[in-house]
Amino acid sequence: MILWEVEKILFKDGVKNQVYLETDSSGKIININFEKADKAYSEIKIIKGLVLPGFQNAHSHSFQYAMAGMSENLQEGHEDDDFWSWRNHMYQLALKVNPDQLESIAKMLYSEMLRLGYTQVAEFHYLHHDESGKAYSQKSELSERLMRAAQEVGIRLCLLPIFYQKGGFGVNPLEQQKRFITATTDDYFKFLEEIQNKAKSYDLCNVGCGVHSLRAAGQNEVREIIEQRSGPFHIHIAEQIKEVEECLSHWGKRPVQWLCDKTTLDENVFLVHATHLDQSEIKELAKTKAQIVVCPTTEGNLGDGIIPLVEFEKLGGAYSIGSDSHICLSPQEEIKLLDYAQRYRLRKRNPLIQKAGQDSAQYLLTKTWESGRKSCGQGADYDFFTVGQDFDAVIIDTEHPSLLGKKDQDLCASFIYAADTNAIKDTIVRGRKYSNLQRDQIKKDYKNSLNSLFK
Ligand SMILES: [Zn+2]
Structure with missing residues (x-):
């Protein structure tokens, strides 16, 4: 039994001082005390600073990390740069990543997520086939590479093998999409089963499911996968105006309206x-309890627009954050931008909280943690740290200038809104510290992969 002597720790009702957590050898919390017990421990670990729950990253496409920062210059003939021209750039990368390269990219990415405070990630994975578009001899080859990367680095992974069938509304798949395509839902469910079996060998991994978007599948297929889903179901929706207009003209409804009217949504569906x-x-969406994954830095980077989140919040809507294209890997930045986009839009301060005495940072940390956990198929109906749950946490430096001298109730907001990522001292998953991870080989392999991908 290990004792963690914690200087400050955030629970849902606020920061508590001098708390004693006992964990077993697998990193599970077996006791939480507010006074030191007279017991024999195999090890005593002292944590100085503030312990927060680990952040949840509800949307990731690993391979896209390799091109983060590489499409910020205007190309000749592409002066009207937008989401769709970025997508062509992304397709060029998707066409050439091999399994070793994908694994090395995912290891670098996941280790960076850990360093910056994420303890769990939902991987929206649609790159299934080899470079020629044929299935690998082990169909789940690339899925397994991602699970191996997560397991070795030490981050929790909810793998979402994604059904991708079409090139657009009423359009056959494009040549550039050949690595993504599954012809039928029968093929998809078999594929999913194979991945679920493989996941049993990786104790940090679990499996959900999803459809890429309404434009990437037929109506019957979308309905069937939502109805027969196991675990959380994720789908890209209404990211671009063009997609909304095409859905209206082909399916007769706006995308979210179509989902609300034609399928059965609930709190395990993530838009x-x-x-x-x-x-x-x-209004319709809030009634269904389906949850939204907002990806603020990617949505800003791709020029998507700003979600009317305050309106959804007022109706009790649940939402989480995702780093999506990985142009930014800091949960502080995602939460801050999620909030600031609403402030820009409405010209108000603290627009996502309603009651006097609430704190935007603590409120948003709680909301995105709860919805983020659910988006990965985990429970979230308890406190951040509870007996019986694994000890997953991020340790914040209260000696960082942005937190120094602040009262307990202002520490969380000082970290989210005022501090940079240097205020993060360490991240813990199942009692294992990120700082023990050796990254030399990870960095070397990643660099080699990028050198071969972008010769
Ligand atoms: Zn995405």
């Missing part, structure tokens, strides 16, 4: 982006 919502969609 990624949902940027373009009208008032009736916001």
